[in-house]
Amino acid sequence: MVPQKQQSGLIANLKNIPADFSLSAVIVGLIATMVSYAGPLLIVFQAAQGAGLSEAELSSWIWAISIGSGLTAIILSIWFKTPVITAWSTPGAVLLVSSLTVYPYSDAIGAYLFSAAVITLLGVSGLFSILMKYVPQSITTAMLAGILLSFGVDVFVSMQHLPALALPMIFCYLFAKRWSPRYAVVLTLLVGLAVAFAMGRLQLDSVQMALVNPVFTLPTFSLDAIVGLGIPLCIVTMASQNAPGIGVLKADGYDTPASPLVATTGIASLLLAPFGSHGINLAAITAAICTGKEAHQDLSKRYIAGIACGAFYLVFGMFGATITSVFFGLPKELIAVIAGLALFASLSSSLAQAMSDIKERECALVTFLVTISGISIGGIGAAFWGLIAGVITNLILNGNVRKWFVRRKKDARPLA
Template structure:
């Protein structure tokens, strides 16, 4: 009990408005964009509104609990979320499987992810990636959101331009609250321009629905394994990269294990997968959350709490975000990521020997290509690793390994 009281006192003393708002913005961005993919996926199999609400409840509560637990445990802004590429994958091929079989596949994917965490295979892979390549990948992910800030200034200048100006002025005089000031000004302008309408917004509590899982070989292979792959490659790898880019050397295995277990536990309620977040995590790991890196974990706790609040109201919370202009969400997201974009670009190009590999990583990630359902961040990572090996790796080992394989094959044939 004493340790719990001490923990609460520390959280209270470390709390700041900027960190709390960073958590709010992060979750708002998550609900304003990626959660809409859940609605599209639900239409593929004509999922009932009750099951849809349960699904959103499950991914929100699971993300909230894991964000809070991991942020407190490691004193770092660890932000989790649901699998966005997983939702995209469901949109393209969910109709071939029964809903209960899909639940079984979600559980199977969670088990695979947990095993990868326990064995340490994923951690070993991450340790072998040069820091410059990780930060270049992060820069490629985030750059589009920075550019969109100024694209929005053309689409809705009366809203975007004052928000940008407010950010710059605040950055000069009280930098910790620059994003907060811009957000509130954007809300005020939206209301004054009558581009928000609260009519038709109804809020009600969710009644979670437990679905007994069934297991079929086709769903395990067709849904479970691909879901595990895209989650690990496109979400967990980039999420760990975000933490590394901002100086957090949080152990990888506990993060993967925790999200894997959460995926298993909440799958019967509809959750298709919980993982490390990349985009919204960057909002909480940068200087805008707090100048002191040791106090940014409050942003992770804040995000977790807002996840829980939003999850309780399920699908209806989306209607609240829908009333705000998309330009407001785009601008505030980009402004909140300015610091992370700048620091990741700087880190990527600091080491002369890694510049070429970092540049290729950045460009491939920025290209937005998708191969076999896996997004550009993963392929940017692979391209950077290959480039780095080609330019500075020991190629003699590669050729000697090939020679040994040919000799063994020749001896086998002779024998």
């Protein structure tokens, strides 16, 4: 697939939105938002409970990451006419489950600010873009395929746990994919909701809606928190979120510059950190939902899904923690099936692209296997180590390492 150069300009692209609007893109944006809240937000709850945060501080945290994700997704999607999906750092939230209990909350806020400042600097300086140029596309697509694989597998795992819900959704998707592929995900979601309602599995009785009052926390800075939390948070966000996020865009044919995307999310993180946001970054999983053909057959019109996703973030974020009860009321199997089916196209295209170059096929395979292994070293997830393993393998197999060794061997021969 040849990457498509996307138009850039907020004002110019705003005029195209009515003509490019599609219901399928809006629904896909909604699904991406649902996936964000249904899974990663649980980790935020766990971290907040472990740290003993108040309900107001937790609601403010959810408000901050939602508003930050929503605004950056809308702005960047319109700016580059690309479905740029942003989210909060899930690996960062995992890191906080253990780390947030160690430091005072105000010191943690200071560490968030430090991490955001470094990420912004990497984006503004263009250093992140330079580093990404040394990573072959086959490796980034293999990494993406490894990330997406578990979501595809979960579709059929859910069939074992709740077949009465999963099977109708799968068959609906297959039939719709044949006769109405553009609305396959939309129809599947509606069927899933209808079946869940008929089975009495929609638990929405306890939903109470209330607006959030954001809580500002004055940051304090300690060397311990910066070293123990700020630096690891920066590393896992760049390695496990921003790098795969750029890989998703490239895999689906978007040649969007990385620097302004990273810089914009870094600035948003800086502004919202005092309200509890641990970091806004490029999304990978939810981005793959919006960048695929399920959003729109036309590559240039999928950015509507990014705008829709951002808009739903803003709406949900205004209600903070209470809005998450809506998603907790849905069967987890419904979320797993609809997310997995929505990612089928991205998974298949990623696998195809990863293995398309014979010279880089083995490098892509190593990347894929390391990524699906789920290993975590130093708090950094398998996606990053898969990327590193693929680059090293490519250097050994296709680089000039052999010539270097031969030259060194010749230089080391004793003189006759």
